[in-house]
Amino acid sequence: MxxxxxxxxxxxxxxxxxxxxxxxxxxxxxxxxxxxxxxxxxxYPDGLLAPLAGAAALRYEPHPFGSPAARAAVALDQRRRGVDVDASDVVLTASTSEAYSWLFKLLCDPGDAVLVPSPSYPLFEHLTALEAVQATPYPLEYHGRWSMDLAAIGRAQDAVRAVLVVSPNNPTGSYITGDELSRLAHLCGERGWALIVDEVFADYPLDADAPLTDIASRAGVLTFSLAGLSKSVGLPQLKAAWIIAGGPAAERAAALARLELIADTYLPVATPVQVAMPHLLEAGAxxxxxxxxxxxxxxxxxxxxxxxxxxxxxxxxxxxxxxxxxxxxxxxxxxxxxxxxxxxxxxxxxxxxxxxxxxxxxxxxxxxxxxxxxxxxxxxxxxxxx
Ligand SMILES: Cc1ncc(COP(=O)(O)O)c(C=O)c1O
The missing domain is CATH 3.90.1150.10 (Aspartate Aminotransferase, domain 1)
Structure with a gap:
C-alpha cells in the first residue's frame, strides 16, 4: 500500500x-x-522575536520566493562576508531540508542520482529517498585534514544530476578549498551537473583561517548555496532558510523560473518570519x-x-x-x-x-x-x- x-x-x-x-x-x-x-x-537578546507580532504580519501577500524585503535582507546579510548577492537570486524556504527537496525536484527525475559526501549528514539518506533520488556516496579522505576524493567523483555514472558539498561538513568540520572547488566546478561544467553547497555552518570557523564561503557567487557553474536562520542565528524553530542561486546568467534564470513553479506550489514560509527577517538577521548577530x-x-x-x-x-x-x-x-x-x-x-x-x-x-x-x-x-x- x-x-x-x-x-x-x-x-x-x-x-x-x-x-x-x-x-x-x-x-x-x-x-x-x-x-x-x-x-x-x-x-537570546530580549525582544528578538517581537517583530513577528507586528501589524505587517496580519496581511497575507504571497510571493513564491518570499517577500522582496525578506529576500533583500538575506542578500544584504551576505555583505558581512564581503559578498554581493542580488536579491533576485535568493529563494526562501522553510528549512534547508526543504531546500534540498526543491532542488532535487528541480534537477532530478525519479531514479536519477546525486553525489553525496561520506562521512556526512545522515539525513541525506531520507532527503534523497523521499524524492525518489539515489544518493551515491563519494569519499572524504582523512590525511591530517579531510579532502574530497575528486577521482571518485570523476568516475560517477550518467544518471548523476548534481554534486552535494557540505562546507564545513557535518561532522568532519572540513571546508571546501579553492583548489577542490575549481576542480569540482570543472567536472560539473563538463558533465552538466549542478553544484549544491550546504553552508549552514559557514559562519562558524574554528581552526580554519579565512575559509572559502559563499560558493554560489564563486563557482562559475550552476550552483545553489544553502543556509538558514536555524544555524546562522540559532533559531531553528522559526523555520526559515534560503537558497542562493549562482552561476552563468542563462542557466541561473532557467533554474529560477522552474524553482518558482515549485515554490508557488507550496508557499511554505510564514508571513511573520518574513516580516521579521531584516531584524532577525541584524539582532541575531x-x-x-x-x-x-x-x-x-x-x-x-x-x-x-x-x-x-x-x-x-x-x-x-x-x-x-x-x-x-x-x-x-x-x-x-x-x-x-x-x-x-x-x-x-x-x-x-x-x-x-x-x-x-x-x-x-x-x-x-x-x-x-x-x-x-x-x-x-x-x-x-x-x-x-x-
Ligand atoms: C549539514 C546540515 N544541513 C542542514 C541541516 C538542517 O538545517 P535546517 O534546520 O535548516 O533544515 C543540518 C542540521 O543539523 C545540517 O547538519
Whole structure:
C-alpha cells in the first residue's frame, strides 16, 4: 500500500531504544549530541522575536520566493562576508531540508542520482529517498585534514544530476578549498551537473583561517548555496532558510523560473518570519556571537582534557558545531556508545552514524553548556581509555 520512498524498517535502533528507556527512568543524561541551540543555554537578546507580532504580519501577500524585503535582507546579510548577492537570486524556504527537496525536484527525475559526501549528514539518506533520488556516496579522505576524493567523483555514472558539498561538513568540520572547488566546478561544467553547497555552518570557523564561503557567487557553474536562520542565528524553530542561486546568467534564470513553479506550489514560509527577517538577521548577530564563543570554549576544553588521554585524539575542526574524537578500538562503536549510555549516562554519536570509513570514532556536539560538556567529556575519555 505504501511508497518505497519510505524505508521498510521504522523501528528505532538499539541506541535510540536505550536513550528512550533512560529518559523514561528520569535518570539525567549528559547529551553530547545536543545540536539544538535553544536547549543549550545560549543567551537570546530580549525582544528578538517581537517583530513577528507586528501589524505587517496580519496581511497575507504571497510571493513564491518570499517577500522582496525578506529576500533583500538575506542578500544584504551576505555583505558581512564581503559578498554581493542580488536579491533576485535568493529563494526562501522553510528549512534547508526543504531546500534540498526543491532542488532535487528541480534537477532530478525519479531514479536519477546525486553525489553525496561520506562521512556526512545522515539525513541525506531520507532527503534523497523521499524524492525518489539515489544518493551515491563519494569519499572524504582523512590525511591530517579531510579532502574530497575528486577521482571518485570523476568516475560517477550518467544518471548523476548534481554534486552535494557540505562546507564545513557535518561532522568532519572540513571546508571546501579553492583548489577542490575549481576542480569540482570543472567536472560539473563538463558533465552538466549542478553544484549544491550546504553552508549552514559557514559562519562558524574554528581552526580554519579565512575559509572559502559563499560558493554560489564563486563557482562559475550552476550552483545553489544553502543556509538558514536555524544555524546562522540559532533559531531553528522559526523555520526559515534560503537558497542562493549562482552561476552563468542563462542557466541561473532557467533554474529560477522552474524553482518558482515549485515554490508557488507550496508557499511554505510564514508571513511573520518574513516580516521579521531584516531584524532577525541584524539582532541575531548577538546569538551567532554567543554560539561562536560557546563552540570555541568547548573545543579548547575538549583538547585540554584529551591531552591527559594519549590513546584518544581530537581530529582538527576547521568549523561547525561538532568535533570528531578517535578512540581506541577495544569494542565496536555500537557497543561503546551503548556502554556509555548504560554505565555513564553519556550520549554521543558513533562514527558509523555518519558513515566513517572505519572504527573507532565518536562525534560530540560543541554546543552543550560548558560545565556539563567538560564533565561529560572527562568521563568519556576516562571510560574509553580504561
Ligand atoms: C549539514 C546540515 N544541513 C542542514 C541541516 C538542517 O538545517 P535546517 O534546520 O535548516 O533544515 C543540518 C542540521 O543539523 C545540517 O547538519
Amino acid at each position: 505504501f511508497s518505497r520512498r519510505i524505508p521498510p524498517q521504522l523501528e528505532p535502533n538499539a541506541l535510540a531504544r536505550a536513550v528512550d528507556a533512560l529518559r523514561e527512568s528520569a535518570a539525567p543524561v549528559a547529551d553530547l549530541t545536543e545540536s539544538n541551540p535553544t536547549r543549550a543555554g545560549i543567551p 548577538a546569538v551567532r556571537g554567543a554560539i561562536q564563543q560557546r563552540i570555541r570554549h568547548n573545543l579548547d576544553a575538549l583538547r585540554t582534557i584529551a591531552r591527559g588521554h594519549p590513546a584518544c585524539s581530537v581530529l582538527p575542526v576547521e568549523g561547525g558545531w561538532s568535533a570528531v574524537v578517535r578512540v581506541p578500538s577495544t569494542r565496536s562503536e555500537e557497543a561503546l556508545v551503548l556502554d556509555l549510555v548504560h554505565r555513564e549516562r553519556i550520549l554521543v554519536h558513533p562514527g558509523y552514524f555518519f558513515d566513517f570509513p572505519g572504527e573507532s570514532f565518536v562525534v560530540v556536539s560543541l554546543l552543550p553548556e560548558p560545565r556539563l560538556f567538560a564533565d561529560a567529556v572527562s568521563r568519556l575519555f576516562q571510560f574509553v581509555s580504561c
